Amino acid sequence: MIRNKVSPLATILVLILSMGALAETPKNQSQAEKFALTPYTPVAYEFFPASKLELKAVRNPSNIQLSDSMISEEARKLRDRYFAIKTSEDLALLINEADTTFSSFKERDSKLYAALLASMKPYRGLIYRLKPIVESEKVIHSMVLSNVMSLASSIKFAFNSHTNEIAFEYFAAPYKAGGNLVNQIQTEDNFVEWLAQDVKSTELKLMGRLHGISFDKDSSDNIVIDKALVFGSGTFKDGVNRYERMGEVEKQLIILGLELQVASINMVRAYNQTGSLRLSREMGNLFGIDGFLFNKVDGVTLYDVKNVLRHSKYSDLYTLKQDGRQYMAEAYEFLKSAGNRLGYIWSAVQLRNADDSFFINSGLINAELPRVELAVKKTISLINGSNPDGSTPLKSNVTSEVATYNIKNFFMNPPTDLKQLLPTKFDMEKTKKTQKSQISYRNYYYGSPTSWDLSKYKSIFPQAKNSSDIVSAIRVWKHSSVGMVRLPVPGVN
Secondary structure, three states: OOOOOOOHHHHHHHHHHOOOOOOOOOOOOOOOOOOOOOOOOOOOOOOOOOOOOOOEOEOOOOOOOOOHHHOOHHHHHHHHHHHOOOOHHHHHHHHHHHHHOHHHOOOHHHHHHHHHHHOOHHHOOHHHHOHHHHOOOHHHHHHHHHHHHHHHHHHHHHHOOHHHHHHHHHHHOOOEEOOEEOOOOOOHHHHHHHHHHHHHHHHHHHHHHHHOOOOOOEOOOEEEEEOHHHHOOOOOOOOOOOEEEEEHHHHHHHHHHHHHHHHHHHHHHHEOOOOHHHHHHHHHHHHOOOOOHHHOOOOOOHHHHHHHHOOHHHOOOOEEOOOHHHHHHHHHHHHHHHHHHHHHHHHHHHOEOOOOOEOOOHHHHHOOHHHHHHHHHHHHHHHHOOOOOOOEEEEOOOOOOEEEEOHHHHHHOOOOEHHHHOOOEEOOOOEEEOOOOOOEEEOOOOOOEEEOOHHHHOOOOOOOOOHHHHHHHHHHHHHOOOOOOOOOOOOOO
């Protein structure tokens, strides 16, 4: 959705590029391959059903001492090969082998290690590949460079592990593919294509492989994970807190996160992103990152953002693509699957005894049982819809106001232009006066929204009759502890 600081695509760039450092571009770099966005193709994926699966509660002692002997020999060999890597090329070969030979692994823990290793495949050299579009705008370049330099320092000083430094190089450095230097990503469309093709297909494959790692349908079956795989070789030398257990709850939680990521990728792919980096530069001007416009500091409001987006050069930005409806509809299916899965996870975690040897300690979650229970039920109801038309009413925990939402309708009938969701009227009084002495002071509400185009919001707020109802719906949402879904209202999230 449209944000009031930088564009959504720019935000995604910063998050992804925070995994590595900007590499220098070799002088003999050939022109990157140009390609058009691939048309929508339905995915083959088994979405999680709304019905709850049967689970058995098993209460086991929590004082189990975890050790390396609880990890299968097959998994230990794969782990030790990872610890033995010397270069990023060694890591790339191991990742490729884990992917191509995945079916040969027999043990559940080795399958998990191999699946997670293989999921790193599309990110090789990403920082180098994205260098052209990152450096095209100073605001993005500054944000990315600051983030990756901070991360580089953290990896070097916090972990002191050669495997983590090699993994960092894997994400950052250029490499050759088929004898030629890997192509760089030149445009926003190229970046979106990489997300929608390479990253999405990898995450779908990872979800399929995780589904294949079966646990008994009770609350105790588990595999033991070596946390040194995350923190790097040479860590946890004394063995204290080195191992944790993973069961059905943790597996399903990973899959839920991947489903939300695929839904987000689909939403980015559904809308035109060309010009989003240029927009970030103009937002940077407003915030003073690239220098203040007119040398005046006056604060940045949603009114200012809308004035920038009014320009004809942004007429196509955030408009629905020809196949955007299919991508939005599929995004909803992944979101709904994640919501149903959340309900299953919540049921499963309550059946497991408090045990800090698991990644998810049910004791900590069950301590907040009433609040979490309510939030989970609200989230599932909002996504699936509690009424026949897909809508769901919510009541504010604070003001007792009631508002109705239709999340499904928003995805199935997406706006043709997200810019139309911007407010239509704003508070334009720059100053206020004190009541008695009539002393003037800044109106800090200046530029805040006061009215929206109701017709553009009917799909998600079906019972709203005016802008006040939209404000009320926003307020109820904020009071209702619903975190997995964000309202598409610019300037209020």
